[in-house]
Amino acid sequence: MTVESGHKVVxxxxxxxxxxxxxxxxxxxxxxxxxxxxxxxxxxxxIDSHMYQSVGHECIxxxxxxxxxxxxxxxxxxxxxxxxMEYKENEEDEIEDLYVLLKTIKEKYPELTAxxxxxxxxxxxxxxxxxxxxxxDINLTPLCYLWKRDQEELLQEMFDNGIxxxxxxxxxxxxxxxxxxxxxxxxxxxxxxxxxxxxxxxxGEGGEYESLVLxxxxxxxxxxxxxxKPVVLTRDEVAPVVILxxxxxxxxxxxxxxxxxxxE
Amino acid sequence: MTVESGHKVVxxxxxxxxxxxxxxxxxxxxxxxxxxxxxxxxxxxxIDSHMYQSVGHECIxxxxxxxxxxxxxxxxxxxxxxxxMEYKENEEDEIEDLYVLLKTIKEKYPELTAxxxxxxxxxxxxxxxxxxxxxxDINLTPLCYLWKRDQEELLQEMFDNGIxxxxxxxxxxxxxxxxxxxxxxxxxxxxxxxxxxxxxxxxGEGGEYESLVLxxxxxxxxxxxxxxKPVVLTRDEVAPVVILxxxxxxxxxxxxxxxxxxxE
Numbered sequence: 001m002t003v004e005s006g007h008k009v010v011x012x013x014x015x016x017x018x019x020x021x022x023x024x025x026x027x028x029x030x031x032x033x034x035x036x037x038x039x040x041x042x043x044x045x046x047i048d049s050h051m052y053q054s055v056g057h058e059c060i061x062x063x064x065x066x067x068x069x070x071x072x073x074x075x076x077x078x079x080x081x082x083x084x085m086e087y088k089e090n091e092e093d094e095i096e097d098l099y100v101l102l103k104t105i106k107e108k109y110p111e112l113t114a115x116x117x118x119x120x121x122x123x124x125x126x127x128x129x130x131x132x133x134x135x136x137d138i139n140l141t142p143l144c145y146l147w148k149r150d151q152e153e154l155l156q157e158m159f160d161n162g163i164x165x166x167x168x169x170x171x172x173x174x175x176x177x178x179x180x181x182x183x184x185x186x187x188x189x190x191x192x193x194x195x196x197x198x199x200x201x202x203x204g205e206g207g208e209y210e211s212l213v214l215x216x217x218x219x220x221x222x223x224x225x226x227x228x229k230p231v232v233l234t235r236d237e238v239a240p241v242v243i244l245x246x247x248x249x250x251x252x253x254x255x256x257x258x259x260x261x262x263x264e
Numbered sequence: 265m266t267v268e269s270g271h272k273v274v275x276x277x278x279x280x281x282x283x284x285x286x287x288x289x290x291x292x293x294x295x296x297x298x299x300x301x302x303x304x305x306x307x308x309x310x311i312d313s314h315m316y317q318s319v320g321h322e323c324i325x326x327x328x329x330x331x332x333x334x335x336x337x338x339x340x341x342x343x344x345x346x347x348x349m350e351y352k353e354n355e356e357d358e359i360e361d362l363y364v365l366l367k368t369i370k371e372k373y374p375e376l377t378a379x380x381x382x383x384x385x386x387x388x389x390x391x392x393x394x395x396x397x398x399x400x401d402i403n404l405t406p407l408c409y410l411w412k413r414d415q416e417e418l419l420q421e422m423f424d425n426g427i428x429x430x431x432x433x434x435x436x437x438x439x440x441x442x443x444x445x446x447x448x449x450x451x452x453x454x455x456x457x458x459x460x461x462x463x464x465x466x467x468g469e470g471g472e473y474e475s476l477v478l479x480x481x482x483x484x485x486x487x488x489x490x491x492x493k494p495v496v497l498t499r500d501e502v503a504p505v506v507i508l509x510x511x512x513x514x515x516x517x518x519x520x521x522x523x524x525x526x527x528e
Contacts, residue, residue: 005426006479006486027481028292030426034484061524068332070520074527104527111485162269162294215270217291220298221375222270255520260325263338263368 005030009143010105011116012129013038013071015059017165017184018118018146018203020213021158025145026116027218033116034109035070036063037101039094042075059212059223062248066219068255072108074101087131095128102138114141120149121205151202152192159185164215164222171241172208173198177230180244184211212246224249269294271378273407274369276393277302277335279324281429281448282382282410282467284477285422289409290380291482297380298373299334300327301365303358306339323476323487326512330483332519336372338365351395359392366402378405384413385469415466416456423449428479428486435505436472437462441494444508448475476510488513 011023013036023033038060064071078094087095106112115133119126126144133140146154158165165184170176174194179187194200200208215222227247234241273290277283277300287297302324328335342358351359370376379397383390390408397404410418422429429448434440438458443451458464464472479486491511498505 005481006428008484028425030424030481032481032484064523068520071524072527073524101527160294161292164270217269217294217296220272220296255523259328259519260335260337263336263365
């Protein structure tokens with residue numbers, strides 16, 4: 001890693017393990033997270049985006065609260081139009097939503113110099129984020145600490161570093177409703193087996209599953225689940241697509257009012 | 265390190281590099297900092313405490329702001345009375361101030377399970393903190409990641425991990441006003457030389473110097489100095505004691521009001 005320490009960072013966050021762990025790596029490498037950025041589908045159910053994880057997005061605002069960070073969100077207006085590996089600017093494309101979001105944030109926080117991106121394998125995703133970051137009115141260095149990491153090693157490292165996550169979507173050969181809402185630590189042997197059998201990505205980078213981080217060192221309070229409800233999107237005997245709707249217990253943490261308390 | 269990850273931590277903070285770097289280690293090891301605790305001298309100038317660093321204490325409130333963490337402070341009412349290596353409870357001792365402070369915090373945040381302590385060498389200091397932590401109404405695990413570390417290696421590691429600190433007190437053979445307000449990185453060769461020559465502690469654990477962290481990955485904004493003024497406490501040809509009074513530029517960061525911003 002040749003990036004100098006001391007970046008002030010806006011973090012792209014989905015609520016899943018990859019974007020969260022990349023933020024932890026940013027902190028470990030000497031950078032500071034200043035605010036969070038999230039793109040969400042405008043419809044209440046999941047959209048078919050090539051770029052963005054969308055499951056669990058209702059939990060994002062709670063995550064910002066337990067991280068005590070400002071969160072900037074934008075509904076995805078564009079679509080996956082320019083689907084070639086290299087991105088060509090197209091006003092209608094969903095990647096322009098990322099541009100508008102980052103531009104707004106950069107205006108608010110001119111001190112920002114980098115953006116945290118949790119991409120592991122998707123060159124498609126990485127090319128597009130870099131395309132936006134390079135634009136002169138954005139000019140942010142992408143920090144992608146998970147890029148091309150061995151996925152089994154990476155997932156183990158996430159557990160070792162205090163990431164507690166559950167699955168909130170399954171869409172993979174050999175996975176079904178019974179694997180939903182389970183802790184990734186518990187599913188780790190299954191994920192390794194599915195990798196051997198079907199070459200499934202252990203970190204779910206091919207869309208095999210999506211995760212929600214319930215606890216990590218950057219959360220000042222652990223998220224507690226009140227209720228869950230599985231919703232079947234695609235009935236398929238081999239690889240059904242099921243998402244988990246989650247209602248969280250509101251966290252106790254509130255924005256700081258009296259930052260300094262004098263104890264007599 | 266055998267401590268399990270997932271502690272919610274109150275961090276003892278002096279503004280110096282050791283307490284700050286130990287907080288960073290807590291985060292790296294899978295724990296979350298929930299609030300800050302600081303003891304400060306009631307008089308405006310430095311007190312002669314065997315326990316607590318007191319220089320730069322006016323900067324502590326600014327540090328809490330750039331960390332966006334609640335800060336609990338208490339003026340030191342007790343004195344260094346029980347100065348034997350093992351501490352015996354004494355109402356008049358300054359260690360009881362730590363007890364009152366942690367007890368207040370624990371009542372406010374019952375979820376806390378650990379306390380971050382930046383001690384490196386001082387068994388005196390560590391024994392006393394542990395004495396308080398063991399009491400049933402406190403019951404916090406001390407997390408001391410710097411304990412007994414090689415000091416040269418440790419200081420280098422702090423630099424590598426993004427700690428930017430300056431000296432705010434000098435009180436050591438071979439150091440004087442000219443070494444005050446300098447970055448520790450810049451002073452590193454000098455500190456190593458003084459270690460070889462006089463066996464001075466490279467991290468200043470014997471009171472050789474005290475530091476103030478101006479930037480680190482846990483700060484959302486770097487501290488900027490407006491003005492400094494050296495104050496000579498002891499005129500001594502060999503080892504004068506000089507502290508640096510610092511006025512900081514108020515940080516831009518404010519407590520969160522609108523945590524979630526929707527970007528249209």
